Amino acid sequence: MSAPLAPSYVATATVVAAVVARYRLGVSPAVRALARHPTPLAVSAAVAVIAPLALRTSPLPGPLRWFVVFVIALLTWRGVTSDYDVTLPIGPQRRDKLLLLFLALASIVWAATLPAWIAVFCGRLRGWQHHAMMPVRLLKAYLAWFVVTAVLAPPPSDSTAGLVLVLGCVSLSHYVKPAWSKARLGPHPWSWARDNRTHYLMASAYSWGWARFLPSEKVSQLLRRARVVDRPVNILTMVVEAAGLVAFLDRWLLIAVLVATALFNLAVALASGILFWENIAANIGLATVVGLLPDTGYNTAFGWPAALVALTVILLSTADLLWQPWHLGWWDSPFTARVHWQVETVSGATRGLYNDYMCPYEREFGRVEGYFLTDEPVLHGHLGIVWDRRIRDLLVQAGRDPDQLHALKQTYGRTHKDEERSAEHVAFLTTMFNRLNADARKSPLPRWLRHLKAPGGQLYRWGDLPAYRGKEPVRRITIRYEERCYLPETGDFVLLADRVVREIDLSAPMTDLED
Numbered sequence: 001m002s003a004p005l006a007p008s009y010v011a012t013a014t015v016v017a018a019v020v021a022r023y024r025l026g027v028s029p030a031v032r033a034l035a036r037h038p039t040p041l042a043v044s045a046a047v048a049v050i051a052p053l054a055l056r057t058s059p060l061p062g063p064l065r066w067f068v069v070f071v072i073a074l075l076t077w078r079g080v081t082s083d084y085d086v087t088l089p090i091g092p093q094r095r096d097k098l099l100l101l102f103l104a105l106a107s108i109v110w111a112a113t114l115p116a117w118i119a120v121f122c123g124r125l126r127g128w129q130h131h132a133m134m135p136v137r138l139l140k141a142y143l144a145w146f147v148v149t150a151v152l153a154p155p156p157s158d159s160t161a162g163l164v165l166v167l168g169c170v171s172l173s174h175y176v177k178p179a180w181s182k183a184r185l186g187p188h189p190w191s192w193a194r195d196n197r198t199h200y201l202m203a204s205a206y207s208w209g210w211a212r213f214l215p216s217e218k219v220s221q222l223l224r225r226a227r228v229v230d231r232p233v234n235i236l237t238m239v240v241e242a243a244g245l246v247a248f249l250d251r252w253l254l255i256a257v258l259v260a261t262a263l264f265n266l267a268v269a270l271a272s273g274i275l276f277w278e279n280i281a282a283n284i285g286l287a288t289v290v291g292l293l294p295d296t297g298y299n300t301a302f303g304w305p306a307a308l309v310a311l312t313v314i315l316l317s318t319a320d321l322l323w324q325p326w327h328l329g330w331w332d333s334p335f336t337a338r339v340h341w342q343v344e345t346v347s348g349a350t351r352g353l354y355n356d357y358m359c360p361y362e363r364e365f366g367r368v369e370g371y372f373l374t375d376e377p378v379l380h381g382h383l384g385i386v387w388d389r390r391i392r393d394l395l396v397q398a399g400r401d402p403d404q405l406h407a408l409k410q411t412y413g414r415t416h417k418d419e420e421r422s423a424e425h426v427a428f429l430t431t432m433f434n435r436l437n438a439d440a441r442k443s444p445l446p447r448w449l450r451h452l453k454a455p456g457g458q459l460y461r462w463g464d465l466p467a468y469r470g471k472e473p474v475r476r477i478t479i480r481y482e483e484r485c486y487l488p489e490t491g492d493f494v495l496l497a498d499r500v501v502r503e504i505d506l507s508a509p510m511t512d513l514e515d
Helices: 003-036 038-052 062-081 090-109 111-122 128-151 157-182 191-195 199-208 217-246 253-272 277-294 304-318 363-364 389-398 402-412 419-437 449-452
Strands: 336-345 352-355 476-489 492-505
Touching: 003 038, 003 128, 003 157, 003 304, 038 111, 062 090, 062 111, 062 128, 062 157, 062 277, 090 111, 111 128, 111 476, 128 157, 128 277, 157 217, 157 253, 157 277, 157 304, 191 217, 199 217, 199 253, 199 336, 199 476, 199 492, 217 304, 217 492, 253 277, 277 389, 352 389, 389 402, 419 476, 419 492
Parallel strands: none
Antiparallel strands: 336 352, 336 476, 476 492
16 A cells, blocks of 8 residues: 555655755745845845746645745735834834835735745844744745745655645744753753752742733742642653654644644743743644645655654754754843833833833843843843753752842853943934934824734733833933842742842933934
């Protein structure tokens, strides 16, 4: 029974090899170059090069076509509805958003304009960020497949089966690589699953600004329950992340793995405030498409030969030889040091300036932005993560002891103080709020449509103060450095340090706004 399928499997594998080679050597370098320099001449040249290929019929069946449309629409929604950077002229930004929308519609009917869409989304509208990388790579993979099929014209069944394989590999490689990274953290591949205290991530996220509407006593109760299941949760995490290595053995197994990754991302969002909504939507969309594909014509996308092809592609991407998913492997700690922003309004009210208000830079203000403002040595990355288990254990032992923490910071910490960046940051905030005080428009959406804005990826929108929502002009910005720690023995959240690192008195409102 398997002998007649062998030539088709070879043909599908050839399509996959040609697509990933075109992705790595052609599409990816071209897209990166366009994103760095999205000039009209460069974008027009890219469209002109691919335009002759777009005249040929491409065997893309309905479900896969709608998946490509869905991903384009998903990312266009994000790019079009993100806030303006009010420190820059608004007119060009508005035109870029309109151009993105026009190119999205054009790309749906004519694939030759997809490079131009990617150039505008990534190069002008800050689309090339961590949470959007996987969906953008899906579109790049589709573009590579489009070029290969237009040039080589393989049989339709082998061509579309190859596209299913490549799209699945792009998605699942973004989970396999974190599993591989976790397996390399300790002396044994199972060290992370056995020894990581994942409930520390939940505690650090709460300290950082996620779900602070919950009382700390309630969160402590949740953490005491969560620590009991740390090891099972860790094992399940690695199983879900590594499942992509065997997902192509069966169509329904692939669907199950894609759905599992979406549920995994949703659990991460609930626990830590890190929302990969683009990945969730893309994987659910891809799972739906795989389920809707006809029963015939896609046999070579599944089975052990297809699984071997997918395994090869995923391992090559894990080794950074195709695309480069993030490692996402670390040890969670209960200690966080963070820079916070707050404002004083003209009426004297003090409000927290949280990352959602700082869109289109919500990711920067939700992570570790601001360390360059302080000379305190920093021990960790986002949400208290460290890459040495010994440092994690030393932080837990130090608890609230200031002398031990000081010694740890002096021994293992790193100072990020940078006067030039600090001056640029102060200038940015000063310009931004002076222009907002002068009624500059921040959102491209009218007020009655702002609930349609695409969600952010860093959900740290709460703190000790009520959030600033722009209802009053601002007269002062205060930037503070804080250290917080969750004490596992008692379940307490303690504030260890809180000091002002910079105060900005705003000048008179600016009136020379460019549009």
